Amino acid sequence: DIQVTQSPSSLSASVGDRVTITCRSSQTIITFLNWYQHKPGKAPTLLISGASTLQAGVPSRFSGSGSGSDFTLTISSLQPEDFATYYCHQSYTFPHSFGQGTKLEIK
C-alpha cells in the first residue's frame, strides 16, 4: 500500500502570508495527487486534482505542483476564509490514501 506523508501537521500564519504544504508518497504516484480543504461540519472541497489542475471556482491563489513522489500545495496570499484543514490524497492505485492533514490556524 502507498503511504502519504503530509507536513507540517499544523501551521500558524497571518492573512496575506504565503504558505506551503507538502506531501510525499512512499512510491511514485506520477501526478495522481489531489488536495482538499476541509472545514468543521462541512464536506471536504476538492481544490486541485492531478497535482496541479485547479478545480472550477477555486481561487487562483491556490496552486499545486510536483510529480513522482513529492508534491506541494501553495496558497499565495492567505485570506480569512482559508483557515481550515488541508489534506492530500493519492488516487494512483487502490487502496487510496490520505495524508494526515495540515491544520492552518490564524497567527
Add this chain to the structure above:
Amino acid sequence: QVQLVQSGAGVKEPGASVRISCTASGYTFTSFYIHWVRQAPGQGLEWMAMINPKGGSTFYTQKFQGKVSLTRDTSTGTVYMELNSLRSEDTAVYSCARGATRGGLQDWGQGTLVVVSS
C-alpha cells in the same frame, strides 16, 4: 446539479451492524466510482473502500476487509455501505464521494454520524 444524499445519523450498540445509503443524482450513476471515507473524532480523513457502480466491483482497505460491505442498486442510483461488528472505535462520520478513475473526489455526501455506544 450533482448530489450525493446519505441516510441519517444513528446510535448503535457494540456488536451491531449499520447500513448507510448514498443516493446519487445529477449525473450518470455508472460513470463514476463511489468511495467511502471516514473521520473519527479528532482524527483525519481515512479512505475505506470503493465500488464501481458499472459492474459492482469493489476494493476495500485491508483494515476494513470483512468489516465493510459495499453494494449498489443501479435502478435507484444508490450505494449501500454495511459496517458490521461495531466497536466504539467505529464512532465516526462516514462520507461517500464521487470520483473518476484515478481522479480526485469531486463531490461528497453530507456525511453520516455513527455513534457506537451502549
